[in-house]
Amino acid sequence: MDVHEVVEETLAKLGKTDGVWISTFSAAQLHARADEIDPSLPLAGLTFGVKDNIDVAGLPTTAACPGFGYSPERTAPVVQRLLDAGAIAVGKTNLDQFATGLTGARSPYGTPQSVFGGGLISGGSSSGSAVAVADGTVGFALGTDTAGSGRVPAALNGIVGLKPTRGLLSTLGVVPACRSLDCVSIFAPDLGTAGRVMRTASGHVAGDPWSRTGQRPLILDPRVAVPASLDFFGDAGQEKAFARFGGDLKVDIGPLLEAGDLLYRGPWVAERLADLGEFLEAHPDAVLPITRDILRTGYGFSAADAFRAQHRLQELKLAADEIWQTADVLVLPTIGTTYTHAEIAADPIGRNLDLGRYTQFANLLNMAAVTVPHGFTHDGRPASLTLFGPAFSDETLRHHARSLTGGDVMTIAVVG
């Protein structure tokens, strides 16, 4: 298809789903961009959305907080790499304010719905990016993932989500959530596209203190572990869907869950205040009440609490790393259950924590993660798997995920 036709098609789809986009380039801007693309480039003409906590010059960055918004002078290096490879940035997507939340229901710019309907939340915080990919508006999208924001909305919209090893994709030009944990993530309809985007977007960026490079050999036939026990929060459908995956090698994920609890229930909430505290106190009314309340729990922790939690995390890392002595890949359900907007409204804090139960430990424990669809529950809700591995195992995870989703998984899903 001609690049201008791609642009026209994208323009026609924009706004197909409510609450997905915060700002977009104009038709004229997108066509001008299409004119300058060298068709020989690896991502030539592939359209993408950018979560609105990542800078794209020419569009404001809001982090879903209008009062916080600014006009960035520079495009974030991770976005620039994609533009340099011929991709077309369409606009900025909605998110849970300041990337704080996993529901997609915490934005003044509207509330996206899961593409599967039924009143299901889109998931968050990268809500708009996931839905824009799932409804076919763009070819891929960038999100961010601190506690699960790149995986939970992938699960709720039946698409692929890559949560790369921390530091592989630069976070320069990204509004910090927890600066030491933040990752840029990738949403795509399939693993092939996700992998192409990943290879283009990753790499060392000079001047980024969090940039890391590293290597781990690709393992073609990884040893795969599953948790010895799991809590599906009473959701028999998701439990049955995960049971289809099977898995003989069982491991204790207790240390992972304890580590994850440090993020929202422990001192890491205060890491968000390290960057956002000043704005929060100067403009408390500019912030959503739920976001403000969550962020302010960070004031309850002392520096000694923070160090104590980091010491505990170091012990938990030791325990978690034991998993990699017997397994190369750990597979979990991305989320234990799905929620409707009504269910989230009834318990917005508690159910947000439930959504993060199997995602929020990954960055604390220095893991890479790949989320893939895993068919549907018997009552038609999306099921999803996340594959975890140690830092720099990204390729092994993508490779193994491809073998899981090569055909039969989706077939089982449709009849399951």
Add this chain to the structure above:
Amino acid sequence: MDVHEVVEETLAKLGKTDGVWISTFSAAQLHARADEIDPSLPLAGLTFGVKDNIDVAGLPTTAACPGFGYSPERTAPVVQRLLDAGAIAVGKTNLDQFATGLTGARSPYGTPQSVFGGGLISGGSSSGSAVAVADGTVGFALGTDTAGSGRVPAALNGIVGLKPTRGLLSTLGVVPACRSLDCVSIFAPDLGTAGRVMRTASGHVAGDPWSRTGQRPLILDPRVAVPASLDFFGDAGQEKAFARFGGDLKVDIGPLLEAGDLLYRGPWVAERLADLGEFLEAHPDAVLPITRDILRTGYGFSAADAFRAQHRLQELKLAADEIWQTADVLVLPTIGTTYTHAEIAADPIGRNLDLGRYTQFANLLNMAAVTVPHGFTHDGRPASLTLFGPAFSDETLRHHARSLTGGDVMTIAVVG
């Protein structure tokens, strides 16, 4: 010499210098130990002292706080490795209480003096270990080094001090100061002995969350840098002594100094509270007033402050790592000036900070360090150099230090 003769000689020397030892094994115990040593072992019959914040079964661990003291059931793995190699642990050495301080003047167990006399402090916090080596009582000694405790007293007593890469020597069984930064350090009269001890003491210890292994190739002819500017606190003698070293490649150590200030003037003081806070509040009168006052400044920092400082440190690491683009080794004076006990008494906090100016950044910035004697000032005070390199450059540092101290440096010193 027969091992029993070594023991007898050691017993005769014990107590030669006041305030060095907190507890020692009895003559009978040492002779019994001598009986069981296989003379073919690499460290057979070599006597050593252990800083009294490191566990040795059979002697109490006090951390120079009698009220804190306990009787450890297990010997710290790092000590056990030395015992297994045939070395003889003589006893536990004095220190600045809880390893908090660089003067050697903060202990209820007496105040060691520098072996060079003149009212000079021994330096700390590993005061007893350094003096016990310098006065020839033991063949080597273990210290700890968080902010410079393994280097400052080496400088003030004319001996070698190794501050290994964090995690190479296990800190299991060590009373924590700042758990994420603490190192076990080695004092020896010469680099050969220090290296033999280092090779025996280092290595992965299962169950130690802070244990690290890594490698960096030995560089035989390293590129050596010195600071573009230095503050000797008005000490022309030390300035002249350092000028003997020369060095053409000049680098900016501003980021190192800023990082170092985070340790005592910034939120890292609170890391000490993470472990000691509970004891401090339960037994405030058991702690020396100066130690109590310093530790309590940690309460002034919030968790957000701690994370903000860690973010700044990450930026400073980036700046500091640029040094390793042009140099393999950075050489600094270990201390800018020496102090007498009277001078420390006149300003115990301020002058302690001055003593740490060129040491306290090393662990925060993930550096290895080796301290060696560098002759004397014109007025007969000890001068000392510290060589720094990136993590796991320990061998390159020891090798290059040996070339510096191969002969001429000491000769210059004696006539200088």
